[in-house]
Amino acid sequence: xxxxxxxxxxxxxxxxxxxxxxxxxxxxxxxxxxxxxxxxxxxxxxxxxxxxxxxxxxxxxxxxxxxxxxxxxxxxxxxxxxxxxxxxxxxxxxxxxxxxxxxxxxxxxxxxxxxxxxxxxxxxxxxxxxxxxxxxxxxxxxxxxxxxxxxxxxxxxxxxxxxxxxxxxxxxxxxxxxxxxxxxxxxxxxxxxxxxxxxxxxxxxxxxxxxxxxxxxxxxxxxxxxxxxxxxxxxxxxxxxxxxxxxxxxxxxxxxxxxxxxxxxxxxxxxxxxxxxxxxxxxxxxxxxxxxxxxxxxxxxxxxxxxxxxxxxxxxxxxxxxxxxxxxxxxxxxxxxxxxxxxxxxxxxxxxxxxxxxxxxxxxxxxxxxxxxxxxxxxxxxxxxx
Numbered sequence: 001x002x003x004x005x006x007x008x009x010x011x012x013x014x015x016x017x018x019x020x021x022x023x024x025x026x027x028x029x030x031x032x033x034x035x036x037x038x039x040x041x042x043x044x045x046x047x048x049x050x051x052x053x054x055x056x057x058x059x060x061x062x063x064x065x066x067x068x069x070x071x072x073x074x075x076x077x078x079x080x081x082x083x084x085x086x087x088x089x090x091x092x093x094x095x096x097x098x099x100x101x102x103x104x105x106x107x108x109x110x111x112x113x114x115x116x117x118x119x120x121x122x123x124x125x126x127x128x129x130x131x132x133x134x135x136x137x138x139x140x141x142x143x144x145x146x147x148x149x150x151x152x153x154x155x156x157x158x159x160x161x162x163x164x165x166x167x168x169x170x171x172x173x174x175x176x177x178x179x180x181x182x183x184x185x186x187x188x189x190x191x192x193x194x195x196x197x198x199x200x201x202x203x204x205x206x207x208x209x210x211x212x213x214x215x216x217x218x219x220x221x222x223x224x225x226x227x228x229x230x231x232x233x234x235x236x237x238x239x240x241x242x243x244x245x246x247x248x249x250x251x252x253x254x255x256x257x258x259x260x261x262x263x264x265x266x267x268x269x270x271x272x273x274x275x276x277x278x279x280x281x282x283x284x285x286x287x288x289x290x291x292x293x294x295x296x297x298x299x300x301x302x303x304x305x306x307x308x309x310x311x312x313x314x315x316x317x318x319x320x321x322x323x324x325x326x327x328x329x330x331x332x333x334x335x336x337x338x339x340x341x342x343x344x345x346x347x348x349x350x351x352x353x354x355x356x357x358x359x360x361x362x363x364x365x366x367x368x369x370x371x372x373x374x375x376x377x378x379x380x381x382x383x384x385x386x
Contacts, residue, residue: 001135004033010144011036014269016100018290045093047283050086061095069181073338084347127264144269156323158252160280163223164209166244172203184334193333250280254320277319324377331373343368
């Protein structure tokens with residue numbers, strides 16, 4: 001059984017981000033093993049996020065970025081949103097994988113192992129990993145493969161599921177200068193909310209995705225049908241060629257991962273609750289959390305669970321309340337998101353969604369939503385927990 005300083009279980013967004021930041025610090029001298037059954041050589045993900053014009057290590061792989069986005073909501077509301085100091089950015093999965101793997105390949109202390117992980121456990125000697133290729137132990141194991149519980153009746157649990165196509169058209173139909181961030185003109189059916197978005201590459205090429213927030217997946221053919229309907233009836237596109245498909249499922253949950261302060265197995269990524277519960281956004285939050293984890297290792301020599309504050313508790317309660325409202329159909333999700341984007345300055349709303357704003361801004365933004373529905377949702381959420 002071989003020992004490492006650190007084992008990263010899962011070589012996706014969180015695992016590779018953590019390895020990247022380790023490799024930019026003195027932790028590069030540690031022996032690090034990254035285990036994933038997949039070689040990450042396919043363009044299987046699309047990450048979009050908003051960010052101010054700060055310098056980022058991933059600036060070289062930004063595929064597209066825009067200072068404005070279109071929003072189409074309920075009641076005929078449509079607007080080109082000025083993002084202020086923010087830009088809406090798009091990174092393709094394959095570009096991220098190649099960028100990080102190239103950086104890590106120059107370090108002989110980092111080893112990749114492509115195999116299936118069978119078990120992770122914390123022991124007195126360290127984090128213990130059993131795989132099809134053997135057994136390994138490390139001071140700490142960073143786990144992004146163990147799924148979150150989604151059956152806890154005291155928590156709010158939804159799924160964000162989506163299918164996207166990269167298409168070309170014979171005629172110019174897309175505006176390459178402005179993407180469609182959210183388009184709620186699609187039919188709403190059942191609980192939750194449905195929308196599409198469009199990421200233009202040029203006038204004849206774009207990535208078009210259909211997204212659903214609900215507690216159950218659709219039948220596979222339903223995603224294709226809805227994409228065809230959106231292209232034909234909303235965008236007026238009937239003739240197109242599909243070059244690439246993407247399908248994914250992201251848990252939208254306020255479930256708190258079970259991590260002991262004494263555990264040698266530290267959960268990260270979706271497994272660690274890095275995904276924003278109310279929106280499903282993950283890229284930027286993953287960068288914040290993994291950078292902070294590296295800082296902890298550098299300063300204290302060990303990771304520690306984040307300290308709960310009244311502010312962080314309140315922000316998580318707002319996320320839980322939105323999920324409760326959608327799950328119990330207390331109000332139209334389409335109308336809720338339209339209100340948010342129609343009544344709030346876009347840069348302030350984006351800071352709110354990032355959790356980087358003031359309490360006053362929280363209260364201003366929450367005053368735009370249907371208060372009775374959200375009051376009932378918040379009360380129900382608190383009753384279930386306590």
